[in-house]
Amino acid sequence: MSTANPYEGFLDGRPVEEILARTSKAIAGYLDKIGTEKESAAPAPGKWSAAEIVAHLADCEIVFGFRLRQTLAEDGPTIQPFDQDKWAATYPGVSADLALVTFSSMRRWNLRLIQGALPHSAERTMTHPERGTMTFKTVVETMAGHDLNHLGQLERIATQAG
Secondary structure, three states, X not given: OEOOOXXXXXXXXOOHHHHHHHHHHHHHHHHHHHOOOOOOOOOOOOOOOHHHHHHHHHHHHHHHHHHHHHHHHXXXXXXXXOOHHHHHOOOOOOOHHHHXXXXXXXXXXXXXXXXXXXXXXXXXXXXXOOOEEEEHHHHHHHHHHHHHXXXXXXXXXXXXXX
């Protein structure tokens, strides 16, 4: 069973590699609008601050990069899910700037891998214990949709920040 990208609705037919290549710059733009004095303020109770969102994106870039590499290196690996809320417990006190530098570096590294692997490795598969079988291409599309989801959150925070 192949599982679709859970973030597919965010893509709207846009080129996935363009989304991935532009995310760091988009994050930086939103952080400029939000300002360092407001980056750690949660927009509502129980919601992540801008800095926490960027830290989450940095962590996810590490996870996505490992999953992509594992899929290229092994035949049909089963990947390890993670509990994002437990990982987020480490985010308080992390500056948005540090998280963005980390995300941007990892994203450049992952884009290099993706550009070298597509299209010939697009259909290599992995199994996610909760989502079923996924292709390399689906994981790349998931990365882009995940970016757009969180960019939307940053945009709303930036609008609230004035």
